[in-house]
Amino acid sequence: MHCDRSLSPQDRLVLAADARLGSLSxxxxxxxxxxxxxxxxTVVLETTYGLRARHMRLFPLLFADPERRQVMGLSLEDSPFRLTALAPNYAAVQFRPHATAQGRLEWFIPDGRTAMARLSLRNSGPEPLTLYLGWVADLSPGEEGRPMEPWQHHATALLTGETQGxxxxxxxxxxxxxxxxxxPTLVLPLDLVPGQERRLTLVHLVGYEAEAGLxxxxxxxxxxxxxxxxxLRLADQAWPRIQPADETQAWALTFARQSALRLLHGPFGEGQHRxxxxxxxxxxxxxPNGHGSDHPPAWSGLTVPEVWYLSSAFLLPHAPNLAAELLQGxxxxxxxxxxIDAGPGPAGQQAHALAxxxxxDLAGRIYAAQPDPAFAAQMFEPLWRFLQVWFAPEQDTDSDGLPxxxxxxxxxxxxxxxxxPWHPWSTGADLATVEDPALWALLYRACQVLENLAPPAQRPQAQKPLRAWARRLREAVQQAWDPRRAHPLRWDRDTHLSLPGQRLGQLRGSGAVPLRPCGEASPPIRPVIIVYADAPLRPQVHLRGRDGxxxxxxExxxxxxxxxxxxxxxxxxxxxxxxxxxxxEGLPASARxxxxxxxxxxxxxxxxxxxxxxxxxPAQEQQVLRRLQSPQGYARPYGLPLVPTRRPKAPAWEAVHMLWNLFALEGLEQAGARPLxxxxxxxxxxxxxxTLQREGYLRxxxxxxxxxxxxQRNVLLGLPPLSPALRLAGVVSLTPKAIELQAESAFAHPVxxxxRGVRLTVAPQGGTVRFPHGATAPLPPPxxxxxxxxAHQP
Structure with a gap:
């Protein structure tokens, strides 16, 4: 929650009610x-009420004269606004409105229908000071509504308005x-004698008529x-905060932490879970329809990789109960x-694909953070049945044990x-026509997790089939391994061949595509036909040939x-x-x-x-390590790109995806390469x-x-991860009573x-710990x- 940073014109901080502190709609x-x-x-708080208004802007102003003819800035030109606290639903900003005065503006969003603010002004000079304050509510309503306007109820002045009912x-x-x-402004003079502080509270209510709302x-x-x-501060202290020595990185982590916690929502629906x-x-x-099924995709249910990333990067090991709620969803x-559906939403939305x-693996991580035989017993049976679905014939078309x-x-x-298929630089092949080592790895890890959960769940008889599945998957990875590329390769589902791509032919309009004659020993191929046209069409494609x-x-x-x-x-x-x-057939001459x-x-x-x-x-791991460190492989200044090539076909190939970099990072940890x-x-x-400094957003x-x-801006999978920093700093456990250290810090700089009120700084050469009561001590060796x-114990 604590922060100390000058606000810049690029900064944009999103505030919303915190699901950790109460239910949300x-x-x-x-x-x-x-x-x-x-x-x-000035500092502006703005919303559109979910597109029910063009905008609503709330901000304080200062006037230079009692007649309020001249508007001043809220802070002196040479005195920047400083952000001193930031939480999902709270922000505090310090400013200097006058040479002898200090100001503090706090915003607090207690729920989805309320916004509150407190403005504090203090006269630190030797002379009395009068400031003329105005609080503005600038509403541009939707198609139906009226702007904000003063409304007097007995001796109380309010601002009221309406948008879309x-x-x-x-x-x-x-x-x-x-x-x-x-x-539309609420104004009042503030007379401050030397040393006096004045505090004013603003309340904005959404969905309340004037008299009842008052x-x-x-x-x-x-x-x-x-x-x-x-x-709020106590809730914040129950979540670890990581602060690197570099200010740019520190602000990115503060922003990411606040954003990740803000993405929590609910509870809602039959399950009543967050x-x-x-x-x-x-x-x-x-x-608009009142039950959420018309929400955009960002609100229609996370996929398993997204929930896994949120849990692994931000919630674990310190919040296993919350991660378990997401799993229960x-x-x-x-x-x-x-x-189990791949993306069930709170209002019954579905992805219509197997999760x-x-x-x-998420269940295994929750159990590792909080070992509980009851949790293992509760999770084992549904996850065992779920894994059986993956190995069923519907997911394994050629019945070779590789879904x-x-x-x-x-x-x-x-x-x-x-x-x-939605990108012009891609062939657009169907994922269901290949067998993928990435899926084998996820299934292998799932087998391992369930094998470990079987004893505490009292299901040891399940270990034998789990080991058999895992053995088949590992054999496939070894068969698909390409030592020159230091990767296992995908292969065709039916032929188990990993062939380079080729162009077989092209055509303008309808007709027969000119093809090269078949060779005597040509390997089987699976054609992909791409039609380029100016408008959607309904062509027909006819293929004739022979099998091996x-x-x-x-076809x-x-x-x-x-x-x-x-x-x-x-x-x-x-x-x-x-x-x-x-x-x-069915194409115009202009089509290709x-x-x-x-x-x-x-x-x-x-x-x-x-x-x-x-x-x-071990030899293959060393090949991967070299590939990750080589400029001809994945080594880049800002992370690992999607495709390890020096000549990318599209910017997307050079994209650093946090989720997939986190997988690689954990692989490095497990391989003993903690400094890497x-x-x-x-x-x-x-x-x-x-990016955050340039744009005010994460991407x-x-x-x-x-x-x-x-x-996209400020989406979950673009938030830089925090939890891995705990392990790499040597921390293996966080409890309300203690911090457990098992290894030296792997970072080259202090972190x-x-x-919970303790400040622990780890560095390549030792570190320090500051306790809540203010005492400081050297950090003992792990x-x-x-x-x-x-105190600390060896």
């Missing part, structure tokens, strides 16, 4: 953004006067402000046959180089595929040792047809999941921090060479951990146990 949740404003200089009310303590000009506003304004903020969102911005939060929707096996992906939501990445035994094959692809910005992709369902003819095969020799970061899962031999893991984590922090991904942000009451 999934269908009506007002979210705010805090930023600086020039001419006059939503009544709004502003109340300010101190007995202000309501004015229309230059904005009583509610008075009651809220009368609550002890400090008691409410103390509750859940998480992909993003939470002022244009979101309102459901998937299990609550499990079908009797064991199927990623990473769900089982296939069937939906991008299962992978957690929509920009795989050969498998993204010389038997005739024919008629008539179902229209999805149209993606000028192109559509057809995938052959069979493999052809000889493709004799390929004809396309291209026939390719996917390049299954192309490597990308997802193929290193077997390294994370511990499926490689710490260096990678620092580079991830740096890229995110530089979905970051360019590996430049650090420039890429993709500070704040936990292994050690730092007691929060002010």
């Amino acid at each position: 999934y269908v009506d949740d007002t979210i705010w953004a805090l930023s600086l404003r020039d001419a006059p200089t 939503l009544p709004l009310l502003i109340f300010l303590t101190g007995g202000p006067e309501g004015l229309y000009s230059p904005y 009583e509610t506003a008075r009651r809220l304004a009368a609550r002890p402000w400090e008691a409410q903020i103390t509750r 859940f998480a969102l992909r993003a939470r911005e002022p244009d979101q939060g309102y459901s 998937f299990l609550a929707h499990q079908r009797p046959d064991g199927w 990623s096996p990473l769900l089982v 296939e992906w069937h939906h991008p939501a299962q992978v957690g990445l929509e920009s795989l180089p050969e498998f993204s 035994q010389g038997r005739p094959l024919r 008629d692809l008539t179902a229209p595929p999805t149209w993606y910005e000028g192109r559509m992709v057809f995938n052959a369902t069979q493999t052809y040792a000889c493709l004799e003819s390929l004809t396309v 047809v291209e026939v390719r095969t996917p390049d299954l020799t192309r490597t990308d970061l997802t193929l290193l999941l077997p390294f994370w899962a511990g499926m490689l031999t 893991a710490a260096d990678l984590l620092t580079r991830l922090w740096q890229g995110a921090g530089e 979905e991904a970051y360019h590996a060479r430049t650090g420039k942000g890429m993709g 500070t951990l704040f936990w 292994p050690a146990r730092v007691l929060l009451r002010g």
Whole structure:
């Protein structure tokens, strides 16, 4: 919560009610953004009430004269606004309105229908001081509504307005006067004698009519402000805070921590458990139909990789109960046959695909953070049935014990180089037509987790099939290993061949695609037909050829595929040792047809999941380590790119994805390369921090060479991870009573951990610990146990 940073014009801080402190409405949740404003200089809190208004802006002003003809800035030009505290629902800013006065502005969002502020002004000079304060409510309503205007109720002046049928009310303590000009404003003079401090509280209510809202506003304004903020501070201390020595990185982690906690929401629905969102911005939060099914994708349910990332990067090991709630959000929707949807939403939304096996690994992490036989017993049976679904024939088309992906939501990445039909630089091959070492790794890890949970769950008989599955998966990784590329490769589902891509032919308009004659020993191929056109069409594709035994094959692809910005992709369902003819019907002369095969020799970061899962031999691990450190491989200034190439076909190939870098980072830790893991984590922090400084936002991904942000703003998978820093600093356990250290810090620079009032600084050469009562002591060498009451044990 503590912060010390000058606000810049680029900064934009999102504030919203905190799900850790109470229930939130999934269908009506007002979210705010805090930023600086020039001419006059002030701090503005802004929202759209979930697109029910064009904007609502709340901000204080100072006037230079009693007649309020001249507007001043809230702070002197040579005195910057300083952010001194930041939480998901709270921010505090210090400023200097006068040469002899200090000011503090605090914003607090207690729930989804209320915003509060407290303005404190103190005269530190030797002479009396009079300041003329105005609090502005600038509403631009939607199609139906009225701007804010003064409303007098007996001796009390309020501001009221309405947008899209939503009544709004502003109340300010101190007995202000309501004015229309230059904005709808509540104004009052503040006479301060030397040493005097004056505090004013503002309450903004959403959805309250004026008279009823006035009583509610008075009651809220009368609550002890400090008691409410103390509750926030205590909640904040129960979550570790990491502060690197570098200011850019430190601000990125502060911003990411606040953002991750703000993404928690609920409880809502039948399960009555908390859940998480992909993003939470002022244009979101309102459901016109009243039950949430019309929310945008960011509010429609996280996938398993997203929940795993939120838990692994921010919630564990210190909040296992909350991570367990997120896990329960998937299990609550499990079908009797064991199927779990890949992205169940709070309002019944579904991804209509089987969830990623990473769900089982999440359960294992929760158990490791808080070993509880009851939890193991509760989790084992549903996860055992879920894993059986993955090995069922529906997920394993060729029945070789190696299931296939069937939906991008299962992978957690929509920009795989050969498998993204929505990108013009991708072949657009169907993921279901290949077998992928990344999936094998997730299934292998799931088998290991369930094997470890079986004894405390009293299910030892399940260990034998789990070991058999794991053995088959490990054998497949070894068969797919390419020592030259230092990766296991995907192979075709039916042929188990990893062939380079090739262009088979092209055509303008309808007709037969010219093809090269079949060779005598040509390996079987699976064609991908790409149609480029100016508008969506319904072409028909006809393939004729022979299989490896010389038997005739024919396919008629008539179902229209999805149209993606000028192109559509057809995938052959069979493999052809000889493709004799390929004809396309129903195209205009301007359309273009291209026939390719996917390049299954192309490597990308997802193929290193077997390294994370511990499926490689020691020699193979060393090959991966060299690949990760080589400029010809993955080594880049701001993290590991998606594709290890010096000539990327698209910026997406150079994207640094936090989720996939976290997998690689954990693989480095498990391989004993902790300094390399710490260096990678620092580079991830740096890229995110530089983007945040430039733009005021974090981004979905970051360019590996430049650090420039890429993709959507302030989404979950773009937040730089915090929890790995605990392990790399040597911390293995955080409890309300102690901090457990097991290893020296792997960081090249000092890193500070704040936990329940204790400040622990670790450095390459020792460190210090400061206890809540103020005493400081040198950090003992690990292994050690730092007691929060002010002692440590070896």
